[in-house]
Amino acid sequence: MAQMNLLQAINNALITAMEEDERVMVFGEDVGHFGGVFRATSNLQQKFGKGRCFNTPLTEQGIIGFANGLASQGSVPVAEIQFGDYIFPAFDQIVNETAKWRYRSGGQFSCGTLTIRTPYGGGIAGGHYHSQSPEAFFAHIPGMKVVIPRNPYQAKGLLLAAVRDDNPVLFMEPKRLYRAAVGEVPENDYTLPLGKADKVKDGSDITLLAWGAQVEIVEKAAAMAEEDGISCEIIDLQSILPWDAESVCESVYKTGRLLINHEAPLTGGFASEIAATIQQECFLYLEAPIARVCGLDTPYPLAHEKEYMPDHLKTYEAIKRTMDY
Structure with a gap:
């Protein structure tokens, strides 16, 4: 066991997933050498190289469209949308492609290996473009899962389960807890069940x-x-x-x-x-x-x-x- 805050638990989960499966790759705006705006992806590029952790252009629709293509061809993408408020440009890709690709192809193709990470919520004086809680929009979409952790232990176990789940998962991280929530987290690999209270x-x-x-x-x-x-x-x-x-x-x-x-x-x-x-x-x-x-x-x-x-x-x-x- 180790003391971790929520950010460290997420980073640890990504390292665990990337070590266990070489198909896992992490990308988004500033996630590479910079480690993302909250540093959730710190050191991933140094550890796994630019081929598995890299920056994207500032286009959320492009990020998820690219992720859908990767997932449908056998990769395990973990795409980061820098703030939940900015997920809306990607709404069409998530609703009409990510969630429906398996259904519309009759099971021939699937985006089931895609995980979308995004920080959401207020409490950090972020104003109206960095504080929204858009989870209900996505709860209306059959074909995907929406998961929200409350502490570091959950964050690691649920994120690892999300990456390995056979359905696309939107993983929403309460950003006001990133450094405020601290707890004991197993250093070994473990998962928690999705869809269970x-x-x-x-x-x-x-x-x-x-x-x-x-x-x-x-x-x-x-x-x-x-x-x-x-x-x-x-x-x-x-x-x-x-x-x-x-x-x-x-x-x-x-x-x-x-x-x-x-x-x-x-x-x-x-x-x-x-x-x-x-x-x-x-x-x-x-x-x-x-x-x-x-x-x-x-x-x-x-x-x-x-x-x-x-x-x-x-x-x-x-x-x-x-x-x-």
Whole structure:
């Protein structure tokens, strides 16, 4: 075991994958000698050469188009989009090529070996072009997976699983945790299952559901609620496509209440899909309406970032309202 932050765990996972499989290659804007804007790919070019870790032109559509071609011809590309906000120029390639290539070719070709890494989310005073949380856009696309880690241990295990999965995976990294999240990470090779939620804490009164950096937020809110005698069960979804509805239902059967927290805006956020499914499957078990604590329906506001964020205080107040319903 070694102490690593989230960035170091991602870097370690990439080294592990590249050592294990010579088909793995890493590319994106400034990922080579510079190591990327956050240094997640530091030393990869020095270790594996310019043929397996290299810079691309500043064109996200080109990066993913190139990655689709590599994946369909047997390579294992790990493409980096420098910020989640800039993934939208590549939206057409991801939606209409990456996710559909296996289906449209009748299984003759596949982009299943492609992993797309991108940092997302706010909390770093990045403003409205470097702080968005676009995961719900991609949860609407059959044919790929969307994975979000919350700590270094998860980051390495989930990223290695993503690289080796037989489906294209969008791996979204909460950038405000890059250097803030530190923990014990096995130095050996290991994977964690994709599409499976992680129960962070047992509880009996209310289920709190989050992913990425927001798991820490609901943990803080749960600690406040515990002082009021409220027992909170905390679940980290980890993957939002596919998402582990079975584990969430099992928890709600027990607690009778559900609160979903995500940083993306409320309207059309992935909490809506979860709430609809749980209402359908657990209606007779619910003791209160499903609560959503989310970002505001506004472009990400630099001057009002603290007001925008669905923080632990907003979450605590929503826990109290749900319990008092």
